[in-house]
Amino acid sequence: MSGPAPDAPGEAFVLTRARATAWRERGALLGLLAGAFVIALDFFFALVSLPSIQRSLGSTNAELQLMVAAYATAYAAALVTAGRLGDTYGSRRVFQIGLLLFGLASLGAFAASSTASMIAARAIQGVAGAMLQPQIVAILALRFGGERRGRVFAAYALSQALAGVSGQLLAGWIIGLDLAGWGWRACFLVVLPVLALASLLARSCIDERSAAETPPVDWTGMVIGCGSLLCLIWSLTVGLGRASWHGLAVGLTFALALGLAFVRQQRRLALAGGYPTLPLRLLGQRPVQLALACVFVFYLGLMSFYWLFSVRTQQELGLGADVAGQLFAVYGAAFMLATMASPAIARRVGHRSLPHGAWLLFCGHLASVVVAQSGAGLAWMGLSLALTGLGIGLLMAPLLALVTASASAEDAGALAGTVGTVQSAANALGTAIIPAAYVLRDTTANAPGVATFSLGGYATSLLLLAGLAVLLAVLSRRAGAAA
Numbered sequence: 001m002s003g004p005a006p007d008a009p010g011e012a013f014v015l016t017r018a019r020a021t022a023w024r025e026r027g028a029l030l031g032l033l034a035g036a037f038v039i040a041l042d043f044f045f046a047l048v049s050l051p052s053i054q055r056s057l058g059s060t061n062a063e064l065q066l067m068v069a070a071y072a073t074a075y076a077a078a079l080v081t082a083g084r085l086g087d088t089y090g091s092r093r094v095f096q097i098g099l100l101l102f103g104l105a106s107l108g109a110f111a112a113s114s115t116a117s118m119i120a121a122r123a124i125q126g127v128a129g130a131m132l133q134p135q136i137v138a139i140l141a142l143r144f145g146g147e148r149r150g151r152v153f154a155a156y157a158l159s160q161a162l163a164g165v166s167g168q169l170l171a172g173w174i175i176g177l178d179l180a181g182w183g184w185r186a187c188f189l190v191v192l193p194v195l196a197l198a199s200l201l202a203r204s205c206i207d208e209r210s211a212a213e214t215p216p217v218d219w220t221g222m223v224i225g226c227g228s229l230l231c232l233i234w235s236l237t238v239g240l241g242r243a244s245w246h247g248l249a250v251g252l253t254f255a256l257a258l259g260l261a262f263v264r265q266q267r268r269l270a271l272a273g274g275y276p277t278l279p280l281r282l283l284g285q286r287p288v289q290l291a292l293a294c295v296f297v298f299y300l301g302l303m304s305f306y307w308l309f310s311v312r313t314q315q316e317l318g319l320g321a322d323v324a325g326q327l328f329a330v331y332g333a334a335f336m337l338a339t340m341a342s343p344a345i346a347r348r349v350g351h352r353s354l355p356h357g358a359w360l361l362f363c364g365h366l367a368s369v370v371v372a373q374s375g376a377g378l379a380w381m382g383l384s385l386a387l388t389g390l391g392i393g394l395l396m397a398p399l400l401a402l403v404t405a406s407a408s409a410e411d412a413g414a415l416a417g418t419v420g421t422v423q424s425a426a427n428a429l430g431t432a433i434i435p436a437a438y439v440l441r442d443t444t445a446n447a448p449g450v451a452t453f454s455l456g457g458y459a460t461s462l463l464l465l466a467g468l469a470v471l472l473a474v475l476s477r478r479a480g481a482a483a
Contacts, residue, residue: 024205336393
């Protein structure tokens, strides 16, 4: 009768320790998701605030483009470097520094008194966002393995959806509220409590790796690689976006020259047994190459789809920001539903969930073409947006889980930074190219008496997005088979 008694304290200790570990994991996940949420929320806040910023600071349209380009360029150029810094100095440490820098830059944007100071604040926010993003992806990939990886990346994608929907709706409400006469400036204060929460949870719930496990810093590679990406992203966002072909050619030339120098330097360092900035041994593996190709094609169409939706609903259709926000909320709700279901679907059908999501995305874009050409009402537009949201929701989380599955502890940050750079480059290129058919649409009337089918510029851009979805279906099937 007295046999089990000595084990009782030990069992209680194990249970208490297991509960503490579970709570720390939840806290770590919440802190990381709060960081991811604030990056996306700030992007949508800034996007919606641009017209108000223009009136307040007297900015030109070109200067507004620079506000967007400064953030995107700084973010993309710093991603790989920030990822490797996380591998070297610790992901939690770099994550917390990024949170602090993001908060200071947000205060700078709040206090901006000129266009130049606003552009500078947005560029610093881009650097801070780049410091956060690779650490979030790397910690999620390393701390949550197996089936849990799919669930946590689904939660990550869900945080992006929540930020998108709430950012669209809250920004207009905050600007209209004009709290303390701050107007758009208050949008940059809202993120501060979220940043503080993320920093507190990271400090208390995320364990840092020991210094013995960290590789040295490849400063030479970081400088060359950052310069190459800076030229590439700047030429794509500013050169293509403003139809400056001379600037585009010069930027791409410098980007190519620095890129070749970077690859040669990275190969020499790898052959010498060093630790290059770019994880070449991973990038040389076919599964990783295919997964990165899928990420590129997916994000090539994502941001351009957001741009097309925003411009057409408010400028061409003349819908108010509130109605456009409600339509976007339909997309966001479908996105969240699919994101929450994606882990269960992945467990049932494996990597086949990726091509399924791509084909659903294709159907959504095709339905939007039909709605645009037929002049159907807002209800049908909402239905087509819901199909698109379901497809994107089934794709985003499994793609990130697939591409980070091969990451080791020493390369997790660098690979995450590489993924982020591919995303940013694809976003910049897609936003410059895909909407071109809409912006430069042919307005020539058909000849009298000739019955022809005139495909509008918006529908043409959507067909390009549908074609990308087909390409993604093919690539994701191959990537899943190679994993």
